[in-house]
Amino acid sequence: MGDSRGNALHSDPELEELLGRETRRRASTLQLIAGETPPTPAVLAALTSDLGTKYAEGYPGTRYHGGCEVADEVEQLAIDRAAHLFGADYVNVQPLSGSAANLAVYAAFAQPGDPVLALRLDHGGHQTHGSRANFSGRWFGAIHYGVRNADELIDYDELRDTALLHRPRIIVAGAASYSRQIDFPALRDIADEAEAILWVDAAHLAGLVAGGVAPSPVPHADVVTFSTHKVLRGPRGGMILAREPHRAVLQKAVHPFIQGGPSMNSVAAKAVCMRESGAGAFADYARATVAVARRLCDELGARGLRIVSGGTDTHLAVVDVSALDLGGREAQRRLASAGIVVDRAVIPFDPKPVAEGSAIRIGTPSAVVAGLGAEDMSTVADWIVRGLTDPVGAPQHAGIRGEILARTGG
Known part of the structure; x- marks a missing residue:
């Protein structure tokens, strides 16, 4: 650790030893965690920048705190890069995590008790898709579709029948442990028929989409959320993409409804990630x-x-x-x-x-x-x-x- 920030850890030998152990653990083992990827050096540099201390509650041009001129430009740069990379009308780069981005989607499009249809957790879904241990299952009426026993692929016929029966407010696509491509056009048709919002949680897919090796959900979904630290080699954080008509409701759902000031160093790192992911x-x-x-x-x-x-x-x-x-x-x-x-x-x-x-x-x-x-x-x-x-x-x-x-x- 050659710089002053690294040297400062010498005053805390207990923590320095723990951080050293983590570095050695990673270097000495084979990492096969699906949701982790080391951030790039440029991302790490942005994370350790002075923006980490800037309180920038609000959005570019409408901050509550003063001194946000640079923060405004950084956030707009991240937004513009993400919009270009994914072809999205609307981008929000402020969510502190993928789960926070998901909470904003519920806040924007549903009321407590509304039915929400998502993939079963034990068939590959995610906690924020209706688990009773999570806010999504406690606050909303979770209904689930699953995979077929014969081939363990999503049963789109069952999904459609369930959607038409329960008329969910939101249909959730995306998963934590489903390894196959998802038929986004079919889901769009089902959502239109059931008059539901189609939300794609692309936490694991966004990096593959950016890299051109997976179909994009953006043309088909009303809203897309993802984490920036899985296949994408960005900071730990979340992001939201959506169609233009949903801009206002999603802006308010992120701030002020679910969070205050964003982590501006993470927003800067997301800007780096969006640039690198297009290369x-x-x-x-x-x-x-x-x-x-x-x-x-x-x-x-x-x-x-x-x-x-x-x-x-x-x-x-x-x-x-x-x-x-x-x-x-x-x-x-x-x-x-x-x-x-x-x-x-x-x-x-x-x-x-x-x-x-x-x-x-x-x-x-x-x-x-x-x-x-x-x-x-x-x-x-x-x-x-x-x-x-x-x-x-x-x-x-x-x-x-x-x-x-x-x-x-x-």
């Missing part, structure tokens, strides 16, 4: 995340592990580990012992409780950033299967850790 190098990276995920699924399948829905069209996949007589929690623990970081997950129609699950969720963006390619996935699949075979702390796990270090240079 050719980002498109190459996005293509690689999908190619690597598909190859890893093939290699794991060849080793006897079942991939939910038979594969992936994205950067993530759900891997059923029940054939190894394991649950998701134990599989996660064993792989962590071997230096491989994954999430535990459930499978559709899972016989195990949600807290345990029968699967792990894997994602490839961080692995691609670390320099791994499709040609390395045979080795990675071997690491995963070997890691799952033995209990936590087994001697073989130390060997896998050594192999990971040798390959990634951690």
Whole structure:
């Protein structure tokens, strides 16, 4: 840490030691978390800028606090870049997280108790799509559609029937653990027929859309939300895209309804992210995340592990580990012992409780950033299967850790 900000941590050795441990943890393990990607150096530079101390409550040109001239230009730059990148009429870059962006959508288009139709959590949906543990399930009338038992793909016929029966205020598309492309034109037709708002939560998809390897929901949806820190290599935060008629209601839903001043350093980092995501190098990276995920699924399948829905069209996949007589929690623990970081997950129609699950969720963006390619996935699949075979702390796990270090240079 060569600058004054880094040196200042020497006065807090306890925290400095913890931060050093986190740096070493990341460098010495294989990151297969679907929702994490290291931000780029330019994004990190924006995050540590002086804008981090600027209180800029309001919107460009209408701030409550003085001294916001630069903040106004930075926020407008982020808005303009995002609008150009995604082809959106309206952009809001202020949400502090993807979940905050989702809360703003509910605030803009629904009243407490209104019916909202979304993918079931245990079929790949997200907590903010109607879980009873979340505000979305407590404040709104959550109704759910699911995937077919036969192929684990979204059942659009059931979705349509449910929408026409319940007439939801909002239809939510998008997921946390669904690995296949979503039929946005079909959903637009269903939403029009049911007279519902079509909202696409593209938290995991936005980076693939920006990179040109996934269809864009923007032409079809009334509103799109996403996180800026998953496949997109931006700061932790959220963003909203929408059609022009929804501008006023969404502006008010973000501020003043759900939050006060935005994190202007994060807004600056989002501006960087939007610029970098439109470059050719980002498109190459996005293509690689999908190619690597598909190859890893093939290699794991060849080793006897079942991939939910038979594969992936994205950067993530759900891997059923029940054939190894394991649950998701134990599989996660064993792989962590071997230096491989994954999430535990459930499978559709899972016989195990949600807290345990029968699967792990894997994602490839961080692995691609670390320099791994499709040609390395045979080795990675071997690491995963070997890691799952033995209990936590087994001697073989130390060997896998050594192999990971040798390959990634951690």
